[in-house]
Amino acid sequence: MTEATGNDRIWRLLVVDDEAIVGKRLQQVFGKMGFVVESHTSPAVALEAMAAQPFDIVVTDLKMEDIDGIEVLSRAKTINPAAQVIIITGYAHSETENEAFAKGVFAFIAKPFRLDELKQVINRALDELRQQAVVPSAE
Amino acid sequence: MEPPAASQFSIPFKKFRRILECNNAVIEKIAEMESALGGEYVFDQAFLRSAVAELGKLVREVVYSLNDLSDNRFLPLYDRFEAIHNHLQDLVSSGPGPYADHLALPYYLLNRDLDHLVGAKNANLGEIRNYLHLPTPDGFAITGAAYNLFMEENDLFVQIEEMAKAVTDNTERAARISEMFKAAVMPTSLQETVREQLAVLVAKIGSRKQLSVRSSGVGEDGSRSFAGQFLSLLPVQPKLKNLLAAYQQVLAARFTAQVLDYLGDEVQVRAVPMAVAVQEYIPVRQAGVIYTLDTTAAQDRELLTITATIGAGAELVSGRTDGDRYHLSRQHPFAPVRSTLCGQTGDDPLQIGEDGLRRGSATLERGFFTPLAEAGMLLEKAFDRPQDIEWGRDDNGRLVILQSRRLNLPPRPPPQPGRVAAELRQAVLLMQGTGQVAQLGIGSGPVVHVEADGDPADFPVGGVAVCRYASPQLSGVVRKAAAIITDVGSATGHLAAIAREYRTPALFGTGNATEILNEGGNVTVDAEEKRVYAGFIKGLVALQASAQDEPYLSTPEVRTLRRMLRWTAPINLTDPTATTFQAVNCHTLHDIIRFSHEKAVESLILLHSSEKIAAGTSSRDLQLPLPIRIRLIDLGGGLGADLAPEGEIPRQQVQSRPFNALLEGMLGEGVWDREPAPFGLRDLLSNMSRPLSALTNAPAYSGDNLAIIAENYCNLSLRLGYHFNVIDSYLSADPDDNYIYFRFVGGFADKEKKIRRAALIASILNSLYFKVEQQGDLIVGKVKMLDQDHMTAILTRLGELVGFTRQLDVRMVDEQAAESYFAEFLERTRQPFPADNQG
Secondary structure, eight states: OOOSSTTSOOOEEEEEOSSHHHHHHHHHHHHHTTOEEEEESOHHHHHHHHHHSOOSEEEEESOOSSSOHHHHHHHHHHHOTTOEEEEEESOOOHHHHHHHHHTTOOEEEESSEEHHHHHHHHHHHHHHHHHHHHHHHHO | OOOHHHHHHHHHHHHHHHHHHHHHHHHHHHHHHHHHHHTSEEOOHHHHHHHHHHHHHHHHHHHHHHHHHTTSTTTHHHHHHHHHHHHHHHHHTTOOOTTTTOSEEEGGGOOGGGHHHHHHHHHHHHHHHHTSOOOOOOEEEEOHHHHHHHHHHTTHHHHHHHHHHHOOOHHHHHHHHHHHHHHOOOOHHHHHHHHHHHHHHHHHHOTTOOEEEEEEEEEEESSSOOTTTSOEEEEEOSSHHHHHHHHHHHHHGGGOHHHHHHHOSSOOTTSSOEEEEEEEOOOEEEEEEEESSOSSSOTTSOEEEEEEEESOSHHHHTTSSOOEEEEEESSTTOOEEEEEOOOOOTTSOOOBOTTSOBSSOOSSOGGGHHHHHHHHHHHHHHTSSOEEEEEEEETTSOEEEEEEEEOOOOOOOOOOHHHHHHHHHHSOEEEESOSEEEEOOEEEEEEEEOOTTSOGGGSOTTOEEEEEEOOGGGHHHHHHOSEEEEEEOOTTSHHHHHHHHHTOOEEEOOSOHHHHSOTTOEEEEEGGGTEEEESOOHHHHHHHHHGGGSOGGGSHHHHHHHHHHHTTSOOOOOOTTSTTOSGGGOOSHHHHHHHHHHHHHHHHHHHHHSHHHHTTOOOEEBOOSSSOOOEEEEEESSBOTTOOSSSOBOGGGBOOHHHHHHHHHHTOHHHHTOSSOGGGHHHHHTTOHHHHHHHHHOTTTTTOOEEEEETTEEEEEEEETTEEEEEEEEOOSSGGGOEEEEEEEEOOSOHHHHHHHHHHHHHHHHHTTOEEEEETTEEEEEEESOOHHHHHHHHHHHHHHHHHHHHHHHTOOOHHHHHHHHHHHHHHHTSOOTTOOOO
C-alpha cells in the first residue's frame, strides 16, 4: 500500500501543469495518500512556491508557456538536490529526454496516462527518497 | 502473378477489410474516451484534440470506402459525417458547439452541458428529464441567442448602455429600460420559431393545459445564484400572443432595479443573457423545497431538509410563507429526525384542541418523504454536490421536479491529508487493486447484493450494489446506488456508460466482490483507488465534499469530453431492418460506423453475387470428391503458396479458414454416405449420385458455383437445383470482426412447400445462433461477433445444412420425410459448441 506518511515525515508534492485538470485530479488522489499537494497552472508561481518551501516530489508538464518542464526540473534540483522530478508530456524528442536525464529527471510519463502508472512511479520515487534519507543517518 | 480478375476483386475486398479495421479503431477510441471520462486516465486538452482528429480521419475513411464499395449509394453519409465532425471540432476548440444558433430548443434535446445556451434551469431540467428520468414538466427553451437577437434588433444593448451613462439611479434606470421594452418589437424569426415550438408542445400536452414562463438566465446559478431575482409567470394561456407577451415581460424583468442593484454599479447589459423556460403548467396540491444537505445542522450530523406547503410553492420559495419543515437522515430509509409544522391545512383550518395544539396538521404524510428524499439524493449525486430542489405534487399525487440547482454552502476546509491518511491506515481494507474504474468517486452505504433480474424498486437508495455481472439490466439499481461493484464486467460496457450518466462510483470486474462483501455491512468505496473499506470513512467523504468549489467532474476538460461523447458514443441505429436505418439518421459517429458496417457487408455481397462478376473471371476449379464444380478466386492467402500453376486445386491447398470449415461440413461423411445412414437417410439418399450429377451437369447451372476466398474470408455463391445460396463470412482472431451471412432462396415445388421448408431452415439457423429473417421462401441469417472456434463450428454445420438441402431438393420424396430429417438435424446441432455461450 502506498504511504506518504507513516514512520517518516509527510512528503511534499508539487504539480505543475498549465491545464488545471491535471493538478486537480492529482491533488485528489495524492491527498488521500497523505501527501501535502500543491498544484499550479503557472510555472512561475510554482517556482516561487518551491523557493518558499522545497518539495520532495515534483510532477511537471513538459510543454508550457514561458517556462518549460526542463527549467522546472533544473530549479527543483537546485533548490532541493534530493527532489525527485517526474515529467509528464504528450510528446518528447529524444534530445529533450537526454537533456532531462542529464539533469537528473526521475521518470517520463506520456499523457494520457493511467493513475496507476503515475502512482507506481511516485512509489519508486518515494523509495529513493527514503533511501537517501537513511544513508546520511547511517554514517 | 495474380489473375486479373483476382486483382479486380481485391480492391473492393481491401476496402471492405479497411472498413472493418477503421470501425474497430473507432470503437477502441470511443472506449478510451469513455474510460477517460470514467476516470481511468488522466487526460488534458491535447488528448481531446487528438481524439477528434483521429476519429475524424477514421470515420471519414469509413464513409469514403463504403461509397467506393457501393457505387456511391450512401452519399448523404458524407453530410452527416461533416456535420458531426464539425460539432466535435467546435467543442474541442471551446466553441459553443451544436445548437448555438438555435432560437429555441425542445426539452427532449436538452442536457446539463447546454447550460451556456439555455441557462442552467432549462439545462438541468433537460438532464433530469432525459437522463435521470424523474418526472418534470415538458416544454422548450427560448435560448440566450434569442435574447441577443431581440436585444440587437431593437438596438436595446446600445440604448441601455447610453442611458446608463446619463442616469445613475437604478430605480430610474429600471423605469427607463421598462419603457424601452414596451416599445420593442418581437423579431419575426423569433415569433416564427416560438410558434412552431408552441404548436409541438401543445400537440403533446393538449390545448387545455396552461403554461409556465420562467427565467433561465445563462450564468444564473453559476458563481452568482441570482436566486429569486428574475421573473416567472404562471399560468399563461397556451396562445402565441399570450406567450410572447409573457416572454417579453420575463426579458424586461432582467432589468428591474433589484437586479440592477444585485449586479452592482455597472449595468452589464450583455451579462446573463436571459434564456427562458416555456413549460407545461402543472397545478400542484403541495409544493416545496428540498435541501439535500441541511445548512444549519452540525457538520457531524448530516441531514436533509424538506419544506412543504399546501398549493404552489412560489410563496414558500419567495419567503412569504412558512411551510412545514422536515429534517431527515440522509441515509436510507431516511428516518425523520425532527420537524417543524406550521399548522397550515389549506382551506379548512383544524380546530385547536384542549391542549392548545392543532392536531394532524402535517402537510406531508410520512410515506411521501421517501420519494422526495430519494429524488434529492439522486440529484445530489448526479450534479456532484448538494442541491436546492423545487418540487411539486400534482393532482395524481405524483412527485414532479420543477427545478434543481446547486445549494450554496459555506466552503468547507479540506481535511488535513495526514489525518485522512491516518484514518485510512486504521481502516479495515476489504478489497484492493482489483477491477476497472467505470466511474470514479467515493460512495458509502450498506452492501446490497443484487441480481440482474431483481426489481430495482426493492433497492434502497444509497446502498452499495454488489453483483456478479455488470448487466445492463441493472441500470435501475445504478441510478439509486451510492456505488456499484461487480465481479465480472468492463469499464467500457453499457452499464459503465450508465454509471457515468448517474455519476455512480463504479468498480467492475473485481472477480470476487460478491464473495468478500457481506450483505448489510457498511462499506466505503473509493473507486479511484480501487479500494473498499469496512465502515464509513469520514475523511474520504469529507475530502470529496471539500472539492465542491469546482469538482473534478465539472472541470472544463471533463465537460468538453462529456459533450464530445454525446456526439460520438451513443448508437441510435440499432435495427438494420427498420425503415429509419438510413444514412440521414446517423446522429453520432458510432451510428455512422454501425451503419457503414452493415452496408459494407451488404455491398460486398451484392458485388460478389452479381452475374457480371462470374462472367469472364479467370478462376480454377476445386478438386472435389463430388460431382459438383466450385470455382475459386483467391484474394490472397486463401490457397497454399506451393500450388501448381494450373489444373484443379486440391482440397488440401485450401487455406481459407471459413471456406475450409464450410467444406468440412459440405463434404462430411454424415452428409453424403454414412453407413448405416443415420436418421433414416438411406431411403432418402439412395441413388444420390445420379440425380446429383444430373443436376450439376445441367448446362443452365454449370459454372455458377463460385467461391471468392482469402485467408480469413469466403464468399460462396452456390447454385444447386433451383437454389441460390450465398454464404459470406469473415473469421479472425478478433470476435468483433467475425460474421457469417447466409442467404437462402430457391424454387422447388409449390409455394407452400417452399415456405414450409424455409421455416425449417430458419429454425435450424436459429439453433445455430443466427439471427434470421424470413420473407416467403427467402431466408437471411446473420451471426456476428462470436469467437473464431465458435464461428468455425457454425460454418461446418452450415456446410452440412447446405448439403442436406441439396439432397432434399434432389430427392424430395415427401414432406414428412424431409421434416423428420430436419428434426434429426436439429438434434445434432444441439451438440455443444466450443465455448458454448452466446455473447
